[in-house]
Amino acid sequence: xxxxxxxxxxxQQGEGIESTGEIFAIALNRLGYYLYGYRHFSSRIKGxxxxxxxxxxxxxxxxxxxxxxxxxxxxxxxIDVNYKExxxxxxxxxxxxxxxKKPEDTEASLYAVPFTEIATELGTSLMKxxxxxxxxxxxxxLDIQVFEEVVREIFGRKGDQVVAKNMDAIKAxxxxxxxxxGAGVQTMQLEKADGKKRMFMIGNDAIALGAIAGGCxxxxxxxxxxxxxxxxxxxxxxxxxxxxxxxxxxxxxxxxMAIGANYAGVRTITASAGPGLSLKxxxxxxxxxxxxxxVIVDTQRGGPSTGLPTKQxxxxxxxxxxxxxxxxxxxxxxxxxVEEAFYDTAEAFNLAEEYQVPVIVLSDLQLSLGKQTVEPLxxxxxxxxxxxxxxxxxxxxxxxxxxxxYEVTEDGVSPRVIPGMKNGIHHVTGVEHAETGKPSESAExxxxxxxxxxxxxxxxxxxxxxxxxxxxxxxxxxxxGFNSTRGVIEEAMGRLEKDGLKVNHAHIRLIHPFxxxxxxxxxxxxxxxxxxxNNATGQLANILKMNVxxxxxxxxxxxxxxxxxxPHEVYSKAKELF
Amino acid sequence: xxxxxxxxxxxxxxxxxxxxxxxxxxxxxRAAANVGxxxxxxxxxxxxxCSGRISGYINSYGFHGIHGRSLPIAQGVKMANRDLTVIxxxxxxxxxxxxxxxxVHAIRRNIDITYIVMDNQIYGLTKGQTSxxxxxxxxxxxxxxxxxxxxxxxxxxALTAGATFVAQSFSTDLKDLTALIEAGINHKxxxxxxxxxxxVTYNKVNTYDWFKENxxxxxxxxxxDPHNREEAMQTLMKHNGLVTGLIYQNTERKSYQELVHGxxxxxxxxxxxxxxxxxxxxxxxxxx
Numbered sequence: 001x002x003x004x005x006x007x008x009x010x011x012q013q014g015e016g017i018e019s020t021g022e023i024f025a026i027a028l029n030r031l032g033y034y035l036y037g038y039r040h041f042s043s044r045i046k047g048x049x050x051x052x053x054x055x056x057x058x059x060x061x062x063x064x065x066x067x068x069x070x071x072x073x074x075x076x077x078x079i080d081v082n083y084k085e086x087x088x089x090x091x092x093x094x095x096x097x098x099x100x101k102k103p104e105d106t107e108a109s110l111y112a113v114p115f116t117e118i119a120t121e122l123g124t125s126l127m128k129x130x131x132x133x134x135x136x137x138x139x140x141x142l143d144i145q146v147f148e149e150v151v152r153e154i155f156g157r158k159g160d161q162v163v164a165k166n167m168d169a170i171k172a173x174x175x176x177x178x179x180x181x182g183a184g185v186q187t188m189q190l191e192k193a194d195g196k197k198r199m200f201m202i203g204n205d206a207i208a209l210g211a212i213a214g215g216c217x218x219x220x221x222x223x224x225x226x227x228x229x230x231x232x233x234x235x236x237x238x239x240x241x242x243x244x245x246x247x248x249x250x251x252x253x254x255x256x257m258a259i260g261a262n263y264a265g266v267r268t269i270t271a272s273a274g275p276g277l278s279l280k281x282x283x284x285x286x287x288x289x290x291x292x293x294x295v296i297v298d299t300q301r302g303g304p305s306t307g308l309p310t311k312q313x314x315x316x317x318x319x320x321x322x323x324x325x326x327x328x329x330x331x332x333x334x335x336x337x338v339e340e341a342f343y344d345t346a347e348a349f350n351l352a353e354e355y356q357v358p359v360i361v362l363s364d365l366q367l368s369l370g371k372q373t374v375e376p377l378x379x380x381x382x383x384x385x386x387x388x389x390x391x392x393x394x395x396x397x398x399x400x401x402x403x404x405x406y407e408v409t410e411d412g413v414s415p416r417v418i419p420g421m422k423n424g425i426h427h428v429t430g431v432e433h434a435e436t437g438k439p440s441e442s443a444e445x446x447x448x449x450x451x452x453x454x455x456x457x458x459x460x461x462x463x464x465x466x467x468x469x470x471x472x473x474x475x476x477x478x479x480x481g482f483n484s485t486r487g488v489i490e491e492a493m494g495r496l497e498k499d500g501l502k503v504n505h506a507h508i509r510l511i512h513p514f515x516x517x518x519x520x521x522x523x524x525x526x527x528x529x530x531x532x533x534n535n536a537t538g539q540l541a542n543i544l545k546m547n548v549x550x551x552x553x554x555x556x557x558x559x560x561x562x563x564x565x566x567p568h569e570v571y572s573k574a575k576e577l578f
Numbered sequence: 579x580x581x582x583x584x585x586x587x588x589x590x591x592x593x594x595x596x597x598x599x600x601x602x603x604x605x606x607x608r609a610a611a612n613v614g615x616x617x618x619x620x621x622x623x624x625x626x627x628c629s630g631r632i633s634g635y636i637n638s639y640g641f642h643g644i645h646g647r648s649l650p651i652a653q654g655v656k657m658a659n660r661d662l663t664v665i666x667x668x669x670x671x672x673x674x675x676x677x678x679x680x681x682v683h684a685i686r687r688n689i690d691i692t693y694i695v696m697d698n699q700i701y702g703l704t705k706g707q708t709s710x711x712x713x714x715x716x717x718x719x720x721x722x723x724x725x726x727x728x729x730x731x732x733x734x735x736a737l738t739a740g741a742t743f744v745a746q747s748f749s750t751d752l753k754d755l756t757a758l759i760e761a762g763i764n765h766k767x768x769x770x771x772x773x774x775x776x777x778v779t780y781n782k783v784n785t786y787d788w789f790k791e792n793x794x795x796x797x798x799x800x801x802x803d804p805h806n807r808e809e810a811m812q813t814l815m816k817h818n819g820l821v822t823g824l825i826y827q828n829t830e831r832k833s834y835q836e837l838v839h840g841x842x843x844x845x846x847x848x849x850x851x852x853x854x855x856x857x858x859x860x861x862x863x864x865x866x
Contacts, residue, residue: 030866199865209861215851218657220650237861239840242849246657249683253650256643260623260654263641264662265847268654286644374865379858384851400588400637418847419621419639419655419662427634429642438589438634 001191003058006065007136009129010051010082011074013044020072020129021052023154024136027146028056029200029373032193036061036487037371038564043225043309049077058191062337062372062487066568069188070139071108072132074115076100083108089186093135093177095128111135111177111185118172127169134173141187144170199374203367203484206338206374207297208233210345211269213382216295217243218268220257222250222276225309226365227299230271251276255283255296263292263428265389265418267349271297274316275306281324284358288328289430291406291414291453293352297345297361299368300483302562311562312365314483315535317543320360321512327450329412329457331355332512334362336467336486338374340509341367346382347462354387355456356413362511364534366484366564388415394423402426402436408448412455457513465510466518469493475504477574478526480519482508482540485532485565492570501578508540514547528577529554532570536560582611585620587637592628598749598775598786599629599696605752606636606665606694609759615663623652625668625677628703629696629775632667646677649684649693656691659845660835663763667694670711671701674730678710681732684768685739689834692762692769695732696749698777699784706780716783731819736770737811742828743769744810746821748789749776758824767833774822789820796823805829 007024011017018039025035036055042048055065068085071078073094083092083106090108094100095115102110113135119127130151137144147170148163155162177185208230211219217238221231235245243266248254254270261268272280277298287294300316302308320332331351335341341363348359394417397403405426407414414435417424427437432449434440467486470478477496479489486507493503506522508515523529523544531541531554538556545551557573559565585607593599610620620638624630626645633640639662643651652666666684673681673695684693700718701707707720711732715724736744743765747755755773762769774789794817796802802823803809810826835841842849 197866199862201865205865212861213853213858217846217849217851218654220654239838240857242840242842242844243846244657244838244841246653246687248650249679252647253680253683256647256650257654257657259643260641260651260656261658261846262654263651264621264655264658266658266849267851268658282644283647290641377862379853379855382853400586402587418659420618420659420845420847422616422618425618425637425639427640427642429634430644431642437640 001189003191004061005056005070005140005188005190006053006068007056007070007072008051008053008068008082008085009072009132010049010078013042013048013050014046015074016126016129017050017052017074019154020132021054023147023150024133025054025371026150026200029198030149031146032195033057033190034060034373035200035371036063038064038366039369041310049081051078051082056190058193063491064564064566066566070136072136073100074128079103091139091185093132093139109185111180113173113176115173118176119169122169122172123165127166130166130169131173134170135177137170138174138177138181139185139188141189144174198376200371201338201374202229202369202371203338203341203363204229204299204369205233206341207271207345207361207363207368209377210342212237212241213342213379214346214349215267215384216269216349217241218261218266219245219270220248220254220261220268221245221270222248222254222272224273224276226301226368227271227273227276227297230297251279252283255280256286259283259287259292259294262294263418269295269297271299273299273301274303277316277319277323284330285324285326285328286430287358288324288330288453290428291356292428293356294358295348295352295361296358297363300362300364308562312484312564313534313560313562314364315539315560316362317482317511317535317539320362321543327454329355329357329453330512331357331359331457331460332362333359334482334509334511335367336483336507336509338367338372339377342377343381344509350383350385351460351462353389354385354413355460356387356416357457362483364483370484388413390415390417394421397423402438404435405437406433406435406449406452408435408452412452460513462510465515467507467509468505468522470504470506470522472502472504473525474502475526476502476528476578477504478522478529479503479505479532480508480529480540480544481532482511485534488565488567488570489532491567492574495567495571496574499575501574503574514543516547519544520548523548523550523553526553530557530574530577531555532557532565534559534564579614580611580616582607584617585610585637587635589635591635592631594779596778597628598698598773598777599632601749601752601755602694602696602773602775603632603635605755605759608756609763610638610663612756613760613763619661620663620665621655623648623655623664623666625672627669627672627701629667629669630672646672646675647680648672649677649680652691653684653687653689656689657846659847661845664691665694666691667696670695670697670699671709674710674732682735682739685736685741685770687834688742688767688831690767692759692771694759695770695772696775697772698775698781700777700781702777702780731814732772733819733825734811734814737807737826741770741826742767742831744826745769745771745824746773747771748774748793748822750786751822754822761824765827766836767831792820794821796821796825
């Protein structure tokens with residue numbers, strides 16, 4: 001019996017690799033297992049190697065595993081590219097059709113199963129994926145009935161016959177391998193899961209769901225990897241709430257349309273990745289200068305320019321903190337789990353309205369597209385707070401007078417009204433302006449308005465700006481990261497603690513303004529600070545040095561080859577230091 | 579009921595004396611009063627340039643955005659509050675150079691807003707460079723040997739992009755211009771009104787007198803039918819685009835708002851922001 005299993009299916013893009021993984025994963029999720037799935041794919045629709053690696057566990061898993069138990073291969077390339085991940089007792093289940101060859105330097109076993117042949121006999125070679133699922137079920141000693149419900153949901157609209165045929169294919173794959181088991185195929189039996197129903201979703205689903213829970217009723221966006229799922233989800237769900245999504249002509253239109261809708265009083269989101277964020281920068285400045293709330297999601301991917309559009313990277317950090325010309329108050333959040341992606345996106349709308357600033361919700365490809373089991377989300381925890389937005393009748397203003405939309409206040413936040421309100425008329429402009437919004441170039445006014453704007457985020461209130469797991473008062477190592485590296489750090493940490501090292505962990509959720517007071521004591525009490533991040537220059541490490549100092553303790557652990565960190569890579573970096 | 583005076587504020591425009599934009603400002607104020615608006619129910623969204631300042635010169639909600647982006651901002655405002663009357667405005671550089679992509683897409687999207695372009699065939703605020711509306715050969719600071727690019731024909735372009743309301747006017751024709759803006763506001767869908775608004779400081783070619791000599795009123799064209807797209811195109815080509823009046827209107831096509839699936843009848847600003855637990859549970863169950 002095993003507690004955990006790593007399974008990977010690979011082949012050519014467009015061959016149904018994704019849906020094979022999906023059916024396998026959903027079925028296991030419904031049995032109560034915790035899953036973590038990560039897709040390797042390219043920026044093309046047909047062709048090119050793709051794979052879907054799924055980790056199945058009886059306990060929570062939040063990252064990709066180092067090694068692999070079962071590799072399902074639809075072509076030789078899948079074996080050649082991935083076999084090194086297999087441990088010595090690992091299994092390759094390969095389609096007999098391509099005469100699979102096992103590389104010499106692996107102790108893993110290879111079983112050629114006639115996936116395509118069986119599927120063709122049953123009606124269509126398209127079902128070879130189902131045969132492979134059946135073969136996997138045989139190795140795991142799983143009852144194939146667990147797949148029936150999922151198969152019915154996916155193929156049900158094509159008719160009962162199609163459902164039955166696909167189930168036949170799963171059974172045939174199962175039987176074929178069972179018949180061979182006598183010949184020495186080792187089964188890998190998973191311990192029973194708790195049977196609890198949990199969500200299985202990608203980070204982008206949680207961001208979109210969080211937006212809805214946070215009162216977002218409109219979105220303007222332009223498609224881009226890896227952000228498009230957010231708009232695709234919202235266009236399905238917003239109409240039931242009276243809202244909609246507009247796919248704009250470009251990223252600039254998306255950001256400025258979102259500004260227009262927010263100015264008019266509707267919580268509106270836009271989402272993109274690095275290239276889109278570069279285009280939105282002027283609009284972000286407009287939001288900052290006009291104090292118009294704005295929520296923008298940046299799902300980071302490999303940059304610069306078009307970069308590695310389908311690969312993991314965390315290299316937009318500096319751009320998100322400092323991007324746009326001039327100086328504006330801005331909030332940058334970086335959820336580190338799918339759950340946080342839900343709550344933080346919802347909260348972003350509150351912060352945007354309370355502080356009347358642009359709020360960037362930073363994600364990364366691994367968090368946005370990694371599909372995982374998620375603990376229940378509690379919508380009752382989501383508050384709607386609209387800050388100083390005035391409602392009801394406003395006091396009369398003198399003839400030709402304007403409402404003081406930019407009134408200088410102690411906390412810097414001014415009362416806000418929306419178009420349509422009587423006695424609320426004021427001007428809004430990206431030009432420096434006086435309290436009424438009318439343009440003003442006076443030095444005195446400039447300073448008063450600049451100070452007022454910047455003052456707004458000096459004391460921002462954000463629940464848990466840093467996720468901390470810091471048991472040790474004098475740690476050997478403090479790990480620091482942001483976004484999706486949380487899982488890999490946690491896993492490395494567990495191994496290091498077993499080795500006797502004292503390890504603390506701080507994952508930064510409020511990137512800007514930087515929560516110095518929260519982070520400084522942890523840095524002070526650690527011997528070494530290892531900053532784990534997916535970029536080449538160590539952007540978070542530099543932010544850390546800038547805000548908390550202690551440069552001599554800070555060790556950069558960077559990876560920028562497009563792939564997420566694996567636990568052993570974080571573990572061994574820390575081991576090197578001691 | 580508000581009169582045009584209620585749409586005046588106490589800000590003195592920083593336009594040069596004699597600028598065509600003054601009349602456009604007056605026409606918007608009159609049209610707004612004539613269609614029965616109260617100042618708080620009008621939002622004027624403008625771009626950057628001399629003409630972009632117009633949103634600060636009208637007593638209504640006003641948003642002076644960034645260069646070329648008045649249209650997406652205005653569309654966002656309208657989507658958020660469909661009860662507001664939204665006017666976007668700016669110059670020919672704003673709408674036909676940096677913002678041209680938005681112009682074409684706003685036309686084909688057909689959200690119910692009115693776009694008024696103050697077309698002076700020159701960049702004024704940056705002190706006299708060529709514009710996409712400058713004629714070939716036009717000498718400016720950035721084209722000392724004369725522009726070698728072809729001028730854009732915005733009215734023809736609007737027709738090919740699927741516009742449902744296309745009109746053109748001359749800033750001195752205050753009465754006609756006011757009537758066209760009223761018609762644009764009343765039109766269900768996107769209305770584009772291009773206004774020849776001479777720059778008295780930097781454009782010494784396309785002057786008031788030049789326009790008076792070269793413009794043809796469509797009301798003087800016998801039997802002109804503004805509901806015939808083909809005729810509209812032919813007339814524009816025949817007169818090199820120098821016509822004024824309602825060029826084309828399609829009252830059949832529905833506006834974007836009327837076509838959006840599920841879009842609330844009441845302004846979206848009034849939507850309940852909370853989420854019903856049952857509805858949330860339903861959403862969550864889809865991921866299980």
